[in-house]
Amino acid sequence: MGKTLLDKVWESHAVRELPSGQTQLFIGLHLIHEVTSPQAFAMLRDLKLPVKYPHRTFATIDHIVPTESQARPFRDSLAETMTQSLTDSCREFNIEFFDLRSGQQGIVHVIGPEKGLTQPGMTIACGDSHTSTHGAFGTIAFGIGTSQIRDVLASQCLAISKPKIRKIDVTGTLSRGVYAKDVILSIIHKLGVMGGIGYAYEYAGPVIEAMTMEERLTICNMSIEGGARCGYINPDDTTFAYLDNRQYAPKNGAFDRARSYWSGAASDPDASYDDVVTLNGNDIEPMVTWGINPGQSVPVNGCIPDPESVAPDERDSVAEAMAFMSFEAGRPMKGTPINVAFIGSCTNGRISDLRAAAAIAKGGKVAKHVKALVVPGSMDVARQAKEEGLDEVFREAGFQWRAAGCSMCLAMNPDKLQGREVCASSSNRNFKGRQGSPTGRTLLMSPSMAAAAAIAGEVVDVRDMLNPA
Amino acid sequence: MDNSSITSVTGTMIPLRGDDIDTDRIIPARYLRCVTFDGLGEHAFEDDKAQDPGHAFNDARYRQASILIAAKNFGCGSSREHAPQALNKWGINAVVGQSFAEIFFANCQAMGVPCITVDRDSGERLFAIVESDPAAECRIDIASASIGIGDQTIAGTIPDGAKRSLLEGTWNATAVLLESVKEIDAVAGRIPYLNNFAA
Numbered sequence: 001m002g003k004t005l006l007d008k009v010w011e012s013h014a015v016r017e018l019p020s021g022q023t024q025l026f027i028g029l030h031l032i033h034e035v036t037s038p039q040a041f042a043m044l045r046d047l048k049l050p051v052k053y054p055h056r057t058f059a060t061i062d063h064i065v066p067t068e069s070q071a072r073p074f075r076d077s078l079a080e081t082m083t084q085s086l087t088d089s090c091r092e093f094n095i096e097f098f099d100l101r102s103g104q105q106g107i108v109h110v111i112g113p114e115k116g117l118t119q120p121g122m123t124i125a126c127g128d129s130h131t132s133t134h135g136a137f138g139t140i141a142f143g144i145g146t147s148q149i150r151d152v153l154a155s156q157c158l159a160i161s162k163p164k165i166r167k168i169d170v171t172g173t174l175s176r177g178v179y180a181k182d183v184i185l186s187i188i189h190k191l192g193v194m195g196g197i198g199y200a201y202e203y204a205g206p207v208i209e210a211m212t213m214e215e216r217l218t219i220c221n222m223s224i225e226g227g228a229r230c231g232y233i234n235p236d237d238t239t240f241a242y243l244d245n246r247q248y249a250p251k252n253g254a255f256d257r258a259r260s261y262w263s264g265a266a267s268d269p270d271a272s273y274d275d276v277v278t279l280n281g282n283d284i285e286p287m288v289t290w291g292i293n294p295g296q297s298v299p300v301n302g303c304i305p306d307p308e309s310v311a312p313d314e315r316d317s318v319a320e321a322m323a324f325m326s327f328e329a330g331r332p333m334k335g336t337p338i339n340v341a342f343i344g345s346c347t348n349g350r351i352s353d354l355r356a357a358a359a360i361a362k363g364g365k366v367a368k369h370v371k372a373l374v375v376p377g378s379m380d381v382a383r384q385a386k387e388e389g390l391d392e393v394f395r396e397a398g399f400q401w402r403a404a405g406c407s408m409c410l411a412m413n414p415d416k417l418q419g420r421e422v423c424a425s426s427s428n429r430n431f432k433g434r435q436g437s438p439t440g441r442t443l444l445m446s447p448s449m450a451a452a453a454a455i456a457g458e459v460v461d462v463r464d465m466l467n468p469a
Numbered sequence: 470m471d472n473s474s475i476t477s478v479t480g481t482m483i484p485l486r487g488d489d490i491d492t493d494r495i496i497p498a499r500y501l502r503c504v505t506f507d508g509l510g511e512h513a514f515e516d517d518k519a520q521d522p523g524h525a526f527n528d529a530r531y532r533q534a535s536i537l538i539a540a541k542n543f544g545c546g547s548s549r550e551h552a553p554q555a556l557n558k559w560g561i562n563a564v565v566g567q568s569f570a571e572i573f574f575a576n577c578q579a580m581g582v583p584c585i586t587v588d589r590d591s592g593e594r595l596f597a598i599v600e601s602d603p604a605a606e607c608r609i610d611i612a613s614a615s616i617g618i619g620d621q622t623i624a625g626t627i628p629d630g631a632k633r634s635l636l637e638g639t640w641n642a643t644a645v646l647l648e649s650v651k652e653i654d655a656v657a658g659r660i661p662y663l664n665n666f667a668a
């Protein structure tokens with residue numbers, strides 16, 4: 001019987017079985033940011049422990065950085081304190097820090113891949129639930145909390161139980177105007193926001209294989225929204241080509257040897273799975289969420305559900321979502337007015353996302369009542385976009401062009417919804433209050449759909465705005 | 470290190486109905502702008518409390534509770550340990566739920582806050598008990614994962630690994646992980662990418 005990538009990576013990184021029955025798992029790459037690490041460093045100092053492998057931890061700041069001006073000191077003194085705290089800890093413990101001055105700052109899950117830090121066959125941990133993103137390279141990557149960050153800093157290991165594995169096969173091909181975001185929203189809609197609890201997701205099949213690395217990152221990013229702590233895609237030639245010549249990727253002879261190690265990490269054709277689910281890619285349409293969790297979505301031409309007509313065990317949560325969103329039950333999703341459009345985040349803030357959104361924005365004008373933000377996922381993405389003139393395309397269309405950071409994905413920096421605003425967002429969470437106003441409302445969708453909504457002033461089907469191929 | 474054997478948790482309960490309660494609701498992100506966990510307790514569920522006067526965390530009858538009764542997929546969303554820290558600083562020492570998001574569960578475990586899973590019927594029974602008698606005393610026995618209230622006993626589950634580390638007092642994993650420094654270094658020596666894929 002063959003093995004899955006999960007089996008292989010787990011075996012090669014297992015230090016021992018702990019008395020509790022969990023595995024002591026070696027973490028090959030540890031990423032940190034300003035929000036969840038300060039307390040971990042404090043714990044380490046209390047324990048008088050060093051960082052065991054300082055060169056395997058890399059730091060950046062993303063959540064709290066303002067995107068209008070990144071000049072220090074930040075106007076928010078708490079943000080300034082957190083930044084200083086991370087700066088001091090990195091210096092004290094000898095950790096490389098992609099800070100604002102380095103010119104390499106960005107959202108932690110955007111810079112790991114773009115710098116070539118994220119490589120197949122690795123174990124990766126980061127104090128952030130979207131660490132699942134890195135699984136796009138065939139890594140086992142999961143989000144951890146602060147106490148576990150302390151564990152990784154101190155020992156480069158985690159005490160953790162091996163998850164079960166579910167293969168999600170996406171067959172067929174995607175039609176025009178349907179993006180990776182729509183695929184993952186469809187998967188979460190089908191399996192539910194708790195469907196992945198206890199599982200790692202292996203995404204496979206022709207639709208996934210045809211995807212670029214950036215599209216794969218979008219897929220794996222939202223594994224956590226489906227309840228799965230990690231999700232991955234087997235490494236292939238697309239993966240290897242992406243890594244070639246990246247800053248931290250192996251070079252020359254080492255790259256060739258790496259390549260064979262990476263290929264060997266992929267799941268065997270006869271590997272066995274705890275569960276297999278199939279989705280037909282031909283059936284996937286542009287998706288939009290209408291509720292307060294990422295599973296509450298419909299195809300753009302669908303209707304907002306009626307709590308009366310859903311399954312009894314869903315009635316309460318649908319009713320709660322409807323009460324919060326105050327949408328009319330049974331009404332078409334299309335035509336829902338929006339106030340804000342946000343294009344960015346670790347889900348959809350990479351260069352291909354900005355290109356797709358710019359293609360829609362080009363020549364159009366953001367609707368008068370809409371505030372639209374484009375926030376590159378990293379300084380590298382911003383540079384590339386400027387080189388291609390995308391910043392100008394967005395500005396001319398009336399979008400605000402911002403500096404790299406998490407921005408309006410969550411409410412930790414000045415970018416926030418106000419009051420009951422409705423936001424067409426390329427981010428990953430539509431939780432109550434997520435975008436900064438306790439009563440603000442989020443509609444998740446692809447970056448192209450968000451750009452289209454910005455221009456129309458309401459939810460539209462982006463396919464109607466695409467030129468015929 | 471704050472690591473001691475946890476064999477039971479006792480106290481009164483607070484009911485929190487609703488599936489998929491995420492960590493943004495438990496502690497809104499604006500309170501993550503901090504470098505210590507101190508003071509988070511007073512902000513637990515702040516926005517939910519403001520929008521719902523009937524929210525359990527607004528109800529004085531539950532203010533002394535130390536055991537939270539939750540529904541399904543409790544603690545989903547972000548990995549912020551600020552969420553269980555806020556609950557813990559508010560006074561919660563154990564959570565009973567119909568299911569938990571994994572990172573939330575792991576964070577609680579690493580803090581020595583047991584999470585006990587019960588089936589739907591038992592969960593509903595617990596809600597009914599605590600809603601009709603907020604002063605009901607409860608005793609969670611970790612070894613049997615059972616919840617005792619008066620003369621009733623409700624069966625729950627705690628995964629083996631988590632249960633053992635609570636009972637053995639190894640839930641704060643750092644010391645345990647550092648017991649095997651030699652083995653850690655041996656694994657590091659074997660992993661190709663840590664050695665620049667040496668030929």
Ligand code: SF4
Pocket residue numbers: 062063107108109128130345346347405406409410427428
């Ligand atoms: S972009 Fe959003 S989801 Fe991603 S790391 Fe930042 S806050 Fe978290």
